[in-house]
Amino acid sequence: MKRTLRICWCLLLASIPAIGGTLKAAEGPSPIRPYAKNPWYWEYHGKPILLRGGSDEDNPFQWPESRLREQLNLLASVGGNYLRNTMSSRDEGNVFAYDKTENGLYDLDRWNNEYWRRLDVLLRETAKRGIIVQLTLWDSHDLRRPDNPWLGRNNVTYSADVVDDREDFYGTIGASNQAGMEVQHRYVDKLMATSLAYDHVLYNIDNESSAGAEWESYWGRYIHEAARQARRKVFVTTMQYDASNSVRAAMSYPDAFDYADISQNNQDSRGGRGPAHYDNIMKWREKMACWGGAPMPLNNEKIYGATDSSTNYSAGTETEAVNRFWRIVFGGCASARFHRPSVPRKLWGAGLNERVQTNLKAMDMLLSEFALFSAAPHNDLLSHIVAAAPSTVEAYVLADIGRQYAVYFPRGRYKIGLDPWVYVKKAHLRWLDVENLEWTEPELVEVKWNGGPRDWGDRGCITLATPGNSSYVALITVAGDGTLPAAEVGAWSQN
Structure with missing residues (x-):
């Protein structure tokens, strides 16, 4: 396996300058990384930065370019500099990473170039505006879709005996499932070949993950090795269903993870409301401040809470989402982003609506006067x-x-x-x-x-x-x- 990984990354290193743009941005001013003087925060191009934002979708790379640019321009105009992007294909008009054969099944050895072109457009357009992208490789909810290409019944590359469900997909490392692992390796190699051409990307292994430490930490280390082979340093996390476990993972596997995403603290059903929400952040900061490693950024790429009249009691209200945004910043966290506004049947977030825009502007006003x-x-x-x-x-x-x-x-x-x-x-x-x-x-x-x-x-x-x-x-x-x-x-x- 080590030999295979080394060969893959030698090939990848040779291919990076030809993908998307060039490594010019990465070789210029310093990329996104923990702030040297205060590692609870990030710095970008040598200056400390508080990441804050909101958007109307969690996989905006799938949008038409005109809509993407419109949203990015709006985000930047109200002081936002932080975008979430999952490599997800769950919505109408989305494309998958692979080409289809004549019989309608996917060929996992053939890329759908449109999928990767869309990712490059997103990274290029965000780089122009100084917007940091937190890139999520996998989303566990995608594997519940019956048409997902990674399920054996939907592709010609392997059978359902290799990957029949999400448990099989997340079990490839532990089961030494070589056929499944090879496909996952190729996917990550391709993604890194695109993203390593840019200097403004943070990495997240899995959204709301329950895949287990073995699988998640494996890919954290793999991404670090990818960057090392490309003479780069990147920063990786994995977002657990339980925010405490995100912090535990970051502290337990420092060779795999460099920051913790505590987004699940930002909803009523799995996190905290009011002072309890803030107290959770203080608890995790205290543990990180006292362990053997250095403090690290605590990111919040999702703040749940929709309209105040919403009946989605798992998410909470829009007013609580706004309060969480400010508590996150006043709790010393490194990022705060409002979650996308809707999915079928339930409202989960406020996106980039007018109230969110107002609070982003207000935060910008504060930061211009306060030495955060x-x-x-x-x-x-x-x-x-x-x-x-x-x-x-x-x-x-x-x-x-x-x-x-x-x-x-x-x-x-x-x-x-x-x-x-x-x-x-x-x-x-x-x-x-x-x-x-x-x-x-x-x-x-x-x-x-x-x-x-x-x-x-x-x-x-x-x-x-x-x-x-x-x-x-x-x-x-x-x-x-x-x-x-x-x-x-x-x-x-x-x-």
């Missing part, structure tokens, strides 16, 4: 002023302590205290009205300090009261050097 990549989640800085019960107030903090603080408030009226932690005297406060895309004028606020070394310790407080009932972000920037003189601290703390 120097900050970290710090809900420990909040204190309740009006109500003692934590469930009555929902707010989320990102802080570069001593410099800047941002606090996100969902819809509603809130009043809460923020402790800047270090001894600062004054700060500038501005409010971002998320729904109306407006900043207030800055106001100078004074930090109120109480307590002291003979009491229960010093405590600082900036009181934050939301200006209205819509969603807001408070941006607090320490005034000047902001630090209280030591003599002044000593004077009040002894009183």
